[in-house]
Amino acid sequence: MFFTHDTEAALGFVAALADTTPEASDSGDDELATQAQLTALLDAWKYSGRRDGGDVELDEVREVRTRLRELWLLDRDDAADAVNELLAEARALPRLVRHDDIDWHIHATEPDAPLARRILVEAAMALVDVIRADQMDRLRVCDADDCESLYVDLSKNASRRFCTTRCGNRMAVRAYRARAV
Ligand SMILES: [Zn+2]
Numbered sequence: 001m002f003f004t005h006d007t008e009a010a011l012g013f014v015a016a017l018a019d020t021t022p023e024a025s026d027s028g029d030d031e032l033a034t035q036a037q038l039t040a041l042l043d044a045w046k047y048s049g050r051r052d053g054g055d056v057e058l059d060e061v062r063e064v065r066t067r068l069r070e071l072w073l074l075d076r077d078d079a080a081d082a083v084n085e086l087l088a089e090a091r092a093l094p095r096l097v098r099h100d101d102i103d104w105h106i107h108a109t110e111p112d113a114p115l116a117r118r119i120l121v122e123a124a125m126a127l128v129d130v131i132r133a134d135q136m137d138r139l140r141v142c143d144a145d146d147c148e149s150l151y152v153d154l155s156k157n158a159s160r161r162f163c164t165t166r167c168g169n170r171m172a173v174r175a176y177r178a179r180a181v
Pocket residue numbers: 048097099102105107
């Protein structure tokens with residue numbers, strides 16, 4: 001295990017959320033355009049706590065999506081500043097919790113805080129771990145020409161370049177064709 005389980009899960013969720021943009025999604029569409037799409041994403045990641053289900057919440061989460069994508073790509077020092085700012089702004093208060101079938105992990109917001117704030121703070125807490133471990137370069141964007149998908153490189157030698165093997169294969173075919181002409 002590279003990071004703790006809750007950190008890896010939080011990073012996975014951030015990547016999934018950020019990858020709903022047209023530049024990164026499988027469909028090429030904005031996959032966070034409707035309330036139903038937000039619900040599906042939250043359910044897929046077993047996201048606990050308050051959900052209002054209105055347009056306000058959807059807009060706030062879409063805004064957070066943009067912020068988190070930017071945060072993902074910062075260098076370590078800038079990321080540290082951004083995380084500090086974000087935790088202060090959200091008045092984050094870390095505590096250990098155990099709920100559903102998930103063993104002790106950190107929450108830094110109340111379960112009834114607005115969804116967008118909880119997503120932001122959970123991401124910030126995961127980044128605290130990544131920054132402390134000096135692993136910001138594990139947070140990557142896919143190397144494929146036409147893909148902006150985010151992923152966490154958990155490979156042993158930090159050598160992963162593509163979000164999926166699909167992108168890897170696609171680029172390998174392209175490179176092969178380029179050599180063949
Ligand atoms: Zn939890």
